[in-house]
Amino acid sequence: DAGVTQSPTHLIKTRGQQVTLRCSPKSGHDTVSWYQQALGQGPQFIFQYYEEEERQRGNFPDRFSGHQFPNYSSELNVNALLLGDSALYLCASSPPFRASGANVLTFGAGSRLTVL
Amino acid sequence: AQSVTQPDIHITVSEGASLELRCNYSYGATPYLFWYVQSPGQGLQLLLKYFSGDTLVQGIKGFEAEFKRSQSSFNLRKPSVHWSDAAEYFCAVGGQNNAGNMLTFGGGTRLMVKP
Numbered sequence: 001d002a003g004v005t006q007s008p009t010h011l012i013k014t015r016g017q018q019v020t021l022r023c024s025p026k027s028g029h030d031t032v033s034w035y036q037q038a039l040g041q042g043p044q045f046i047f048q049y050y051e052e053e054e055r056q057r058g059n060f061p062d063r064f065s066g067h068q069f070p071n072y073s074s075e076l077n078v079n080a081l082l083l084g085d086s087a088l089y090l091c092a093s094s095p096p097f098r099a100s101g102a103n104v105l106t107f108g109a110g111s112r113l114t115v116l
Numbered sequence: 117a118q119s120v121t122q123p124d125i126h127i128t129v130s131e132g133a134s135l136e137l138r139c140n141y142s143y144g145a146t147p148y149l150f151w152y153v154q155s156p157g158q159g160l161q162l163l164l165k166y167f168s169g170d171t172l173v174q175g176i177k178g179f180e181a182e183f184k185r186s187q188s189s190f191n192l193r194k195p196s197v198h199w200s201d202a203a204e205y206f207c208a209v210g211g212q213n214n215a216g217n218m219l220t221f222g223g224g225t226r227l228m229v230k231p
């Protein structure tokens with residue numbers, strides 16, 4: 001059973017460009033969350049998608065947007081990249097709200113973004 | 117607002133020695149508490165979680181943690197550390213009635229193990 005898969009694993013962009021990161025949740029999970037982990041820091045919550053809608057959002061600007069597809073997979077888009085957007089972007093999935101383990105997140109290995 | 121503090125940025129222990137990683141949290145209601153481990157270049161792996169009930173919880177790889185409400189703490193322990201335990205450890209807090217299960221993480225503690 002594949003866990004959470006993310007692509008690409010690494011990518012390099014320049015300031016001002018746009019990037020799209022992709023995530024496939026673990027089988028049986030319907031909720032996807034995105035976290036940003038800057039070097040030497042703990043992950044910070046960006047937003048969460050459930051039923052193809054953004055349900056919660058952390059303290060991130062509108063340059064960060066996302067989407068969830070009917071098959072529960074998700075994309076994170078970042079526009080107008082800044083040097084400070086360089087980080088490991090982690091996707092996490094969780095089971096349906098009322099299911100066993102609904103509050104336990106399963107994380108992918110992340111997409112490491114470098115902005116030059 | 118919820119927050120997590122991990123006071124120790126780095127800890128070095130000898131292989132076979134005991135380990136305790138500290139975690140203090142701030143949350144307005146009964147929290148869900150988690151410990152995750154991250155090896156270099158990897159995502160986060162869940163070690164253990166506390167939702168309710170027995171305040172001493174057992175996890176994978178021989179780890180345990182104790183929830184102390186009066187101290188707002190959830191410290192991680194292991195009686196005998198193995199070299200493979202070298203990694204970064206993150207404590208996290210979430211909401212008991214949080215349908216969105218957003219987690220707030222601490223800054224992490226990097227564990228180094230001496231042979």
